[in-house]
């Protein structure tokens with residue numbers, strides 16, 4: 001196969017420039033290098049190689065990671081330290097067949113998940129080490145066992161419905177895969193280990209990415225702390241559908257001087273697993289009236305993207321009567337899909353929403369329309385150059 005060498009030359013030169021920026025610790029250089037590497041691989045890889053990688057190398061890596069989690073292999077590798085651990089010892093520790101473990105480990109080494117110190121001796125890597133932590137491990141468990149079968153069912157599901165867009169939250173690829181008529185959230189309630197895995201993974205999936213409370217993103221001090229009035233309510237911010245309170249921790253860590261109360265709301269099944277002293281945790285169904293009145297802000301992170309427009313309008317309308325006009329701010333932390341060239345973290349989240357809930361990520365125009373229907377208008381969209389999500393500040397529409 002003939003490669004366009006001038007294109008490769010351009011990519012290599014971009015890579016080198018990004019490499020220099022990385023050494024100089026320039027923010028965003030790491031992301032640029034990764035993107036240039038993806039571009040290089042897709043320019044150089046033969047179709048036969050790409051199909052092999054997509055078709056079996058990557059599925060096998062994911063499956064092997066899932067098996068390694070069951071067998072606690074990543075923990076054993078970590079215990080082996082720099083010297084590593086032999087496959088014989090690993091197999092004994094896992095009570096598993098040595099040849100099987102050896103085959104799994106070889107693939108995990110080839111796919112850069114595990115390190116190899118010498119023949120039949122394996123060691124940890126930053127990724128393998130992360131997979132000893134519950135919040136990352138639970139991501140593999142949820143994505144392999146719950147999302148994975150939903151993607152497997154997507155082609156057949158779409159064929160059966162003549163390639164129309166699935167729009168029913170209780171009738172989509174997820175239901176076909178898991179043989180249920182429940183929505184994904186209701187199904188999770190009936191499968192506590194997966195509910196736990198989902199909530200746990202939600203605390204990690206954005207780890208290391210720009211957060212709305214980082215300097216240069218959303219002006220928390222100017223827009224929320226300034227003007228806070230405890231005579232209206234002690235409530236500073238209500239995190240609606242806030243999971244285990246990961247965002248409230250982030251906020252408190254970066255702004256320890258938050259002047260009022262932080263309140264976490266989620267479904268009872270989630271709140272019952274939370275105990276914390278930096279916020280008050282209240283079970284609350286966001287399809288019912290918001291019980292906390294006149295808070296400075298009502299914050300919804302990755303909530304609207306789980307729901308259809310009609311459901312989003314219902315969720316937002318439950319907030320409106322609780323909000324003090326001219327004071328309470330509505331904060332939506334969501335992916336805003338660019339009109340052109342969205343990157344894979346955005347497009348793949350859209351695909352994940354398609355298979356799990358028959359819904360989709362939205363553009364700014366979609367969000368503007370949706371908010372208008374619910375009686376709100378966008379004040380400003382705050383984004384970070386290296387982030388995937390934006391903070392959309394909205395207020396009640398007085399027209």
Ligand SMILES: C[S@@+](CC[C@H](N)C(=O)[O-])C[C@H]1O[C@@H](n2cnc3c(N)ncnc32)[C@H](O)[C@@H]1O
Pocket residue numbers: 185202203240241242243244246247265266267270284285286287300301302303306
């Ligand atoms: C995608 S997660 C986002 C969690 C958190 N806001 C974050 O961004 O890390 C969606 C959250 O909505 C919650 N949720 C779903 N249905 C709900 C309902 N009817 N009332 C309240 N919370 C709900 C889920 O339990 C889950 O924690």
